[in-house]
Amino acid sequence: MKQVEQNYRTGALRIAEVPAPRAPEGGVLVATRVSLISSGTEKQLIDLAKASLAGKAIARPDLVRRVLHNVQRDGLRPTIEKVFAKLDTPIPLGYSLAGEVIDIGRRGGAHAVGDRIACAGAGFANHAEINAVPKNLTAAIPGAVDDEDASFVTLGAIALQGVRLAAPTLGERIVVIGLGLLGLLTVQLLKANGCRVLGFDPNADRVKLAEELGADVAVRDGLREAAGGFTSGYGADAVILTASSKSNEPINVAAEISRLKGRIVVVGMVGMTIDREPFYKRELELKLSLSYGPGRHDPSYEQSGVDYPLSYVRWTEQRNMETFLALVADGKVTPKRLVTHRFGIEEAEKAYSLMGSGAPHLAILITYPEPKARQFERRLRLAPPPRKAANGVAFIGFGNYAKGVLAPAVRKVGKTSLTTVVTTTGVSAGHAAQKHGFAVAATDPAAALDDPDTDTVFIATRHDTHSPLTAAGLRASKHVFCEKPLAIDAPGLADVLAAAEISSGVLTVGFNRRFAPLLRDAKSALEPRTGPLVMLYRINAGVIPGDSWIQREEGGGRIVGEICHFVDALTFLSGSLPIEAQAIAARDHADAVSILIRFADGSTGSIIYTSIGDPGVAKEFVEAFADGRVIQLDDFRRLTVTNGGKSIVTKRAQDKGQHGLVAAFLEATRGDCDPPIPLVELVAVTAATFAIEDSLRIGAPVAISA
Template identity: 35%
Template sequence: MLSISQNMKSGKIELAEVPAPSCKKDGVLIKTSYSLVSMGTESMKIESGKMNLIEKARAKPEQVRQVINTVKQLGIKAAYRKVMNKLDSMTPLGYAISGLVVETGSNVSNLKISDMVAAGGGNYATHAEFNYVPENLCVKLSDKVDIKHASMATVAAIAIQGLRQANLQFGETIGIVGMGLIGQLMLQIAQTSGFRVLAIDIDENRVNISLKHGANAGAIPIKENLVEAAMALTEGFGLDALFLTSGTKSNQPVELAPKMLRDRGRLVDIGITKMDIPWQPYYDKELNIFMSRSYGPGRYDPLYEEHSIDYPISYVRFTEQRNMKTFINLLEDKKIDVDYIISETMDFSKAADFYNSICESKSKYISVVFSYNPSAEIKRTFDFQKPFQSSVVRIGIIGSGNFAKTMLFPELKNKSGVEFVSLSTATGLSAEDSRRKFNFSKIGTNSEEVITDKDINLLMVLTRHSSHSSNIIKGLRADKFVYCEKPLALDETELKNIIEAKKVSKGDLFIGYNRRFSPAINKIKNMFSKINQPKHLYYRVNAGYMEKTNWYNDIEEGNRIVGEAGHFVDTALYLIDSRPRFVTGIYTGISRKDMKTKDNMNIIIEFENGSVADILYFTFGDKSLPKEYLEISSSMQSAVLDNFKSLTLFKNGSPSKVVLINKGKGHKEEMHSLVEIIKGNEKNPFNMDYLSLVSMITFKAIESADRGVKIEL
């Protein structure tokens, strides 16, 4: 399928042929008929992409701070790789489409194949011939609705949500600052809802268009007195509400608002506007300030958007989907005029040329709609038929996120006798981006084709946690050597199924517990390996807070103890080298019993030789505190590893620094070992019993904390 993308490092716009996305269980695959270009939002993204790195940093200082924190935790090299990979990637454009449902997921209940829909969402409803969109971001269309006009539903929902935030009453008078796409849609919706409208824009043509299509009055800031215009329309009382829909770095709209609004009036910010509020005039009129967030309730909530779990209408009357539906109802009832808002309908094949000139021509368009080839066909696999190479290690990969492309793939690429053969990802753009960087022979969005590919002898599972066990089982049943990032499984049932699959498989299994491969951990291992005395190990992990929108916090992905603590359990078992007998889990906090709050825990492991490992994992530490700190002691000597940056040995009454040439966490060495295992030069350090034990310790730690008892392993 054709898809438009931008490289955020170079700013390059490209219309490329990529695999069509897979259809997941909670959504539908849509064959796009029309997609709407949001001139303001998308032109800003294009302009941002064309900035140099210094300009990008100045424009987004909060992201610079994130990079600095990443450098502190990962080091300069790893942080640079991570940032550059994210910038130097094919990023989709667009977030509003209409089209035909051609596939449905197993959990979809309100849509079926052949339904026409309007759909929205960044990274979902993109400018592409096919899009996977979750059900809650789709609205079914009747035959009475113009399909082209329906492509505006997502942006119209932004306008509707802004109007709702002001809590307007029938007959009130409003002002709209910025008569672009959102402003024009707001005008149409407001006037049909019984509100009088003052249209304000620095572009005289847009004000005239607004007056022609229903505005009660218009004003141009550089030509007219906005306060007088507001008073003239309201018999001297002032506007009931003022909406800021434009993107501006000027504080003038915020400073003028108190003069234009009545006592206790409302100011609603919808655009990207500077909001330096002058206290006195806002206090004097007791004005109310509202922020309007995107399409409405449900936005940025993974349960609502990704898993299509709706909010009860008795508690949340209008969600983002119901806001979209409100607009579709207005179209169906012929209550609004939106045809004039579409400045041009353009064939999608011209999209790259259009975007390359958007910054210069954006003022001439209110909006542009792309039309798509109705005969486009689904193609999910591309085979580039590279000449056969007699590589010893031939890799097939499922999943290609930022971690894989920055920490694993570059190390594999540098190894001799290694070939990237096949790749499956959720989206075609991601697959094509990885192909260009790592020279895959075959790419697609169907993981089954990678698993059954006879040309590979190493299957790497690098997906989200919830699909680890199913892909491992399929790989083992196909007799593959399977590498999987942690965790092995999310619960005991998944673990049991993996064990059963391994029993009858000719394949093997390797889990990405990379820290045991790091030079620092192995120096500690060598220091203490000859000490035949009990050891005490303390491992503090400042895991860091994650926003609820992060996929790690998705309800289907387990919790962070199951997802990440296996790293630290494996490291403890590797260093102590004795059979664990008991585990005790203790939550930090009272009554923290649901799955998504079990992220702060003390795990105490007791071993047969009398050793004890104490793993303290928490998410509430300061960002400046290094993530990992390990301390081990035995027989009157100790070693301290501070975030893999420094290693100090304490012996004979004095500390001594140990030189670490490679200060990484073992990813490079892990990939080297993995390749050597496939070549037959090394033995797999993991057997099924051991991998099962590591997972069981995390499961039993949670059970221990829930029950308040020590559990025997």
């Protein structure tokens, strides 16, 4: 299928041929009929993509702060590699469309195949022939509304939310500053609400159009004087800013033309340095509108499909979308009057060239062929099948860790060929295949699992998919490298174990710490021993926001998703299976836990995992005691072995064992050695994380049943 994508590092834009997505769980698959280019929002994104690195940093200081934080936590080189990998990944454009439902995922909502729906959301409602859209970002199109009008649904919801925040009442006099798409829609919505409206924009054509669409007064200059006359000198009851400007003038002019106790609502991107005096003397109310409305930027609402009860949140973003379409059906809003240009999807580059040319334009539509005339392939072959003599390697999931660590490790080992890469979106799959040399780009895991050219599958998806994909890969007689965790619950672990016991494939999990050279040196320094080990593993983990997918259901939380690493490292050091776990959490800090693990040989391991430390302190520290010897491993850079009153220090570049694990795994897939981690240890370590969670719940030790 065809899709518009842009390289965020270079700014290059193109119409790419990519595999079609699958119907998402909790959503629908939509064949796009018409999509809207929001010239203001999308031009800002394009201009940012074309900017230099310095320009991007100036425009997004919030991201700069995040990068600096990651440098403190992870080091300069890994952070820079992640940043450039992110910048080099193309992004989809578009966020508003009308189309037809062609497939429905599990829990996909009330739509049926063949329904006409309008869709919203950057990354979902893209300029693409096929889109996978979560159910809360869709709305049924009334029969009286055509596809072109319905394609404005996102802009309409944004404008409507701004009007709601202004809380207009019948007959109030309201000023709209900025008469682009949002401003002109806002004018019509205010008129539908019985308000008197003054519009302002320096563009004469837009001023004229505002008057045609119902504005009582529209001006291109002299706003202060016009507002004085329009309001009989009292000032505007409310001012809605729909302009796009880095200047602070719009917001300060809004204050000057407002009445005492007036309201100002910021919808567009404007400067926010305010002059205190007019705000203070008029006791003005200032609000920033949250885009489409309540639910925006909430993953539980937008992606997981959890709606807000209508009794408590009357107007969500979806209900705003539905209301806007109803107003269009009633003839109260006429979006098509704003259309100046139309292009077919194959000519979309011309549409973006027009935006940058300075030629007059307003709403630009992209049109698509009829759904029945299109072919929807979920796999796209880019190169001939590989030589069968090589180990055919596929990736299901190809995020930053897979592309920055696992794939380079595979290439370094050699004797492999990259067969298929599977990701959720066609844009990311196509880019990964072209950049890293995969023969096939796909959005369906079956493309890898059913592929006779694929011998080995790396699974690097979100955590809740690990166990079903691993079990499916093993049952397909593939060798499987599952990035941690192996499973996020006991039934998933049991399913993997059942598949592993009958499979001819080799299974391993990304427990790489046990392959770190300094940890292996530490284990050697503690052996031979006659008694148990007493071990301490301290992790200065840092904060992961509560709305991150890792903290939600699909991530399984940090104990299952990350502490499994450290349980495995202690299992490796002791050479013994964990049999009991006890854990307590710091008050009000679920990510700050103290864990005590008992091992079968009598050894003990304490894990201190904290999210409340300073990122300037090294992330990981291991200490172990046995038979009069002590090892201290500081962040996999420095190992101190103390015995008989003497200490030997070994220093090296940080190596947490990722490449060593991949090399050992691929060697095992060739039959040259045993699996790098015994199956019994993979199962016991995973079960231990479940026991830790159970212990936190009941406040008592829990036996580990593996």
